[in-house]
Amino acid sequence: MGRFFEKIINSSDGFFITATGTSVGKTYISALLLKYTGGLYLKPVQTGTKDSDTVKKLSKLNKYHFSEEIYHFSNAVAPNIAAERNNDVIEIDKIALPNLNEHKFLIIEGAGGIYAPLSNNYFMIDLIKKFSLPAIIVAEDILGTLNHTIMTYKALTQNRCKVAFIVLNKYSPESYNFRCLSEIIKIPVLRVPYYKNFPGIHKIREIINESI
Ligand SMILES: Nc1ncnc2c1ncn2[C@@H]1O[C@H](COP(=O)(O)OP(=O)(O)OP(=O)(O)O)[C@@H](O)[C@H]1O
Ligand SMILES: C[C@H](N)[C@H](N)CCCCCC(=O)O
Numbered sequence: 001m002g003r004f005f006e007k008i009i010n011s012s013d014g015f016f017i018t019a020t021g022t023s024v025g026k027t028y029i030s031a032l033l034l035k036y037t038g039g040l041y042l043k044p045v046q047t048g049t050k051d052s053d054t055v056k057k058l059s060k061l062n063k064y065h066f067s068e069e070i071y072h073f074s075n076a077v078a079p080n081i082a083a084e085r086n087n088d089v090i091e092i093d094k095i096a097l098p099n100l101n102e103h104k105f106l107i108i109e110g111a112g113g114i115y116a117p118l119s120n121n122y123f124m125i126d127l128i129k130k131f132s133l134p135a136i137i138v139a140e141d142i143l144g145t146l147n148h149t150i151m152t153y154k155a156l157t158q159n160r161c162k163v164a165f166i167v168l169n170k171y172s173p174e175s176y177n178f179r180c181l182s183e184i185i186k187i188p189v190l191r192v193p194y195y196k197n198f199p200g201i202h203k204i205r206e207i208i209n210e211s212i
């Protein structure tokens with residue numbers, strides 16, 4: 001079944017890149033998808049060093065592909081705590097979709113996983129709901145990922161958030177996670193191996209076109 005993910009990607013205006021947690025590969029996968037689509041990237045709530053700088057460096061795309069963070073706190077901690085330490089409060093009403101300008105595709109990266117708190121009452125999942133973009137769940141191909149990925153998927157769909165596909169990141173052909181996730185969740189799973197060097201556009205097209 002070739003070009004399966006290409007069709008899913010082309011049928012959307014953008015994605016909300018979420019994950020089973022922090023440091024799982026959201027920024028890396030955002031860079032892959034941004035390079036592939038030539039779209040606009042936004043990390044609306046950022047704590048710690050800017051992921052947009054990493055995406056810029058990996059994708060080698062110019063500044064016109066990047067929208068300014070709405071909240072940025074330099075403490076690399078949970079968003080609610082980072083805001084508190086800066087005598088600030090994250091208000092979901094102040095977080096709006098950016099102007100797409102000439103771009104046809106939007107890639108929004110969340111912070112942490114879907115229940116990373118923005119405040120005591122609002123979580124990343126509330127931003128996913130607000131933006132109404134299909135979510136992509138990035139999961140790492142390690143022991144424990146089945147529980148985290150299935151929980152993330154169920155919480156999203158029970159909150160009426162559409163999930164476009166799962167990315168099984170740092171994929172290892174020896175692992176059973178791909179088969180289990182495909183069989184249990186029954187949505188497409190894109191396998192992305194670990195790369196020593198960030199792949200170029202031809203390799204990215206190959207990854208996206210040849211999966212499944
Ligand atoms: N497929 C991959 N091949 C090689 N390195 C990868 C891959 N995926 C992720 N990494 C590396 O793993 C680390 C964690 O990934 P990344 O920063 O994308 O996670 P994240 O989910 O965006 O974290 P955060 O919650 O801080 O935003 C980074 O050093 C990144 O370059
Ligand atoms: C600092 C880190 N790299 C991310 N930007 C924020 C991760 C927040 C995780 C919150 C949590 O679920 O405990």
Ligand SMILES: [Mg+2]
Nearest residue numbers: 026027051109
């Ligand atoms: Mg990131």
